[in-house]
Amino acid sequence: VSATTSAHEKSKKMYPGEAKGFVEEMRFVAMKLHTKDQSKEGEKEPEGQPMAKWEPSVDGYLKFLVDSKLVYDTLEKIMEKAPFPECEKEPEGLAKWEFSVEGYLKFLVYSKLEKIMEKAPFPEYAEFRNTGLERSEGLAKDLGWFREQGYAIPEPSTPGLSYARYLEELSEKDPQAFICHFYNTYFAHSAGGRMIGRKVAEKILDKKELEFYKWDGDLSQLLQSVREKLNKVAENWTREEKNHCLEETEKSFKFSGEILRLILS
Numbered sequence: 071v072s073a074t075t076s077a078h079e080k081s082k083k084m085y086p087g088e089a090k091g092f093v094e095e096m097r098f099v100a101m102k103l104h105t106k107d108q109s110k111e112g113e114k115e116p117e118g119q120p121m122a123k124w125e126p127s128v129d130g131y132l133k134f135l136v137d138s139k140l141v142y143d144t145l146e147k148i149m150e151k152a153p154f155p156e157c158e159k160e161p162e163g164l165a166k167w168e169f170s171v172e173g174y175l176k177f178l179v180y181s182k183l184e185k186i187m188e189k190a191p192f193p194e195y196a197e198f199r200n201t202g203l204e205r206s207e208g209l210a211k212d213l214g215w216f217r218e219q220g221y222a223i224p225e226p227s228t229p230g231l232s233y234a235r236y237l238e239e240l241s242e243k244d245p246q247a248f249i250c251h252f253y254n255t256y257f258a259h260s261a262g263g264r265m266i267g268r269k270v271a272e273k274i275l276d277k278k279e280l281e282f283y284k285w286d287g288d289l290s291q292l293l294q295s296v297r298e299k300l301n302k303v304a305e306n307w308t309r310e311e312k313n314h315c316l317e318e319t320e321k322s323f324k325f326s327g328e329i330l331r332l333i334l335s
């Protein structure tokens with residue numbers, strides 16, 4: 071506002087993307103972790119076959135879809151159960167309680183649900199349910215389609231199982247790191263994930279477009295509204311918490327990379 075404030079702002083070291091909000095910081099770190107052939111913003115040397123030369127198999131792709139579904143199921147279940155963990159525990163002796171309407175009304179007025187929300191381990195997760203980015207249902211339909219075509223659907227394999235276990239652990243003890251995985255999983259799928267889907271469909275599915283790659287509504291609007299929520303949540307984080315979140319990006323690439331490689335297995 072004042073000249074002094076802006077001078078102070080200018081002298082402060084800014085993190086790349088910081089001026090635009092925290093999502094831009096997460097994006098900056100993620101883009102550098104791509105290989106040079108994946109994106110022009112990538113800084114890593116390419117490893118293995120470039121995507122243009124991929125020879126995917128339906129069996130490998132099915133393993134990838136099954137493990138991806140496990141990861142999305144896990145993320146979406148965590149968001150679903152976020153806001154009221156207290157309410158899942160049944161109060162002692164509930165079976166013998168004698169209720170009255172008047173008493174119940176008093177309870178509703180005075181119990182202040184917000185207070186319960188504040189006590190929940192990480193109420194901010196509730197912001198990220200029903201964003202429209204959810205992928206579980208679409209994937210379930212896709213696997214149903216493959217089954218109808220006569221394919222056997224495999225059990226989840228190690229990459230998906232380890233990632234799901236890791237996400238569950240993080241979600242309870244480390245919200246900043248967890249949010250990093252949330253961001254990368256959903257945003258990667260909307261970018262590189264779609265390119266992969268198109269390539270694989272051309273090569274082995276006669277261009278059939280799977281539900282995994284379809285969103286209800288305008289994808290760029292859905293992404294934008296999640297970006298705004300992520301920025302808002304991160305406004306309450308200290309610089310250390312933000313850095314901790316950014317540092318988790320590498321793990322997100324490692325776990326997702328292993329699931330991606332299933333396509334070529």
Ligand code: HEM
Pocket residue numbers: 097100101104108109110121253254255257258260261262263265266293322323326327330
């Ligand atoms: C964005 C390609 C794997 C995370 C992008 C973009 C490309 C791309 C081209 C830029 C989209 C744009 O801004 O126009 C690929 C390819 C991959 C791959 C070809 C693998 C073969 C991954 C992985 C992750 C990841 C494993 C992390 C789990 C992201 C994120 C963005 C992105 C967070 C930013 C999306 C946005 O700003 O909306 N990717 N990517 N990508 N990618 Fe990847």
